[in-house]
Amino acid sequence: MAAINFQNYMNYMKNSLLILSTACVALIMGSCNKSSDTPDTEEGNWVKRGSFDGPARTGAVSFVINDTAYVGTGYNKSVSNSYVNADSVALANNGYLKDFWKFNMPATSTGNTQTGYTWTQVEELPGEVRAYAVGFNIQNKGYVGCGIAFDGLKLLKDFYEFDGNTWTAKASFAGSARINATGFGLGNKGYITCGYDGANTLKDNYQYNPATNSWTSVEAIAGGKRRGASVFVYKDKAYLFCGYSSSTYLDDMWAFDSTTLKWTEKNRITNATDNSFDDDYSDIYRQNANTFVIDNYGYLTAGDQGGTLISKTWRYDFVNDTWIRRTSLERTQRTYAVGFTVHNRGFVGTGVYGSTSYLEDFQEFIPSQTYEAND
Secondary structure, rough: EEOOOOOHHHHHHHHHHHHHHHHHOOOOOOOOOOOOOOOOOOOEEEEEEEOOOOOEEOOOOEEEEEOOEEEEEEOOOOOOOOOOOOOEEEEOOOOEEEEEEEEEEEOOOOOOOOOOOOEEEEEEOOOEEEOOOOOEOOOEEEEEEEEOOOOEEEEEEEEEEEEEOOOEEOOOOEEEEEEEEEEEEEOEEEEEEEEOOOEEEEEEEEEEEOOEEEEEEEEEOOOOOOOOOOEEOHHHHEEEEEEEEEEEEEOOOEEEEEEOEEEEEEEOOOOOOOOOOOOOHHOOOEEEEEEOOOOOOOOEEEOOOOEEEOOEEEEEEEEEEEEEEEEOOOOOOOOOOOEEEEEEEEEOOOEEEEOOOOOOOEEEEEEEEEEOOOO
């Protein structure tokens, strides 16, 4: 753990959320807290799948093990320090959380219904309460590390493993303690890259080997330093893209190969041709977004860009290295939410709208359906 005073960065985060909130108030009532009723594409449909049973929150983490999603940690300033589990263990401090929940859901899609989608509380994360941490799975275990502690100043680098029942402390992250990093599991290893350490935006990359409980520095992303980046994991590669650095929202994408441990640049996410397919690519780059993979495509939604919440959803074609619009995230726009894939189905939930409207709803994206309002 590292005690780092990075109040300037926290002020930046608070001011960004204030800008988002102010921008929403300036719009026509209802146009900011919900996606457009007439999206410019109707391919794909978002269906509400119930609400998170823990406190609403922003900056949570998620991972999937044994076809089950888990969500935990995060921040909600209105949560009391009296929030405890059945054994009277404190689960909150100053709005920062350490509780964890399991998502119970049918293995196959159930149409436009919320029935059968419930949450069960599981053992809380050891160590400190935290938000804006990193969560990912390596094969059949989940991992959580880094983030910011209860005082809003101390950055963390402790690291934990979850087997579906019990948490175990593991070797601390080898890089600097950080916030807004990107983590992913690839094959039988895990990776934490990029983020912000209280003084610098980062691009370093560390590999975790669960067999030896050890960290190794591997090739850093060849693109720019960044925080709040997004990632798809598809077959034997991780596709890391976008994020924020030095007042710039990045438009590059890099594929990390689990065998060679090398990065390869993909097509830039910009209007680079005279054809129409990339005319709106500037709508793609953002920070603090959510991703999931269905079949042979990656999906991106939510997040923020330049003080504006984004609900536009884009589908990435791994084979052709191209993007295409899909139906925007419905209901409330959000940033710092969680997204995951279970049973080849994509979900997004929690997050924050404005500066203090913490969210608890979950939605599933169904590519085969067409847009239908309020289902």
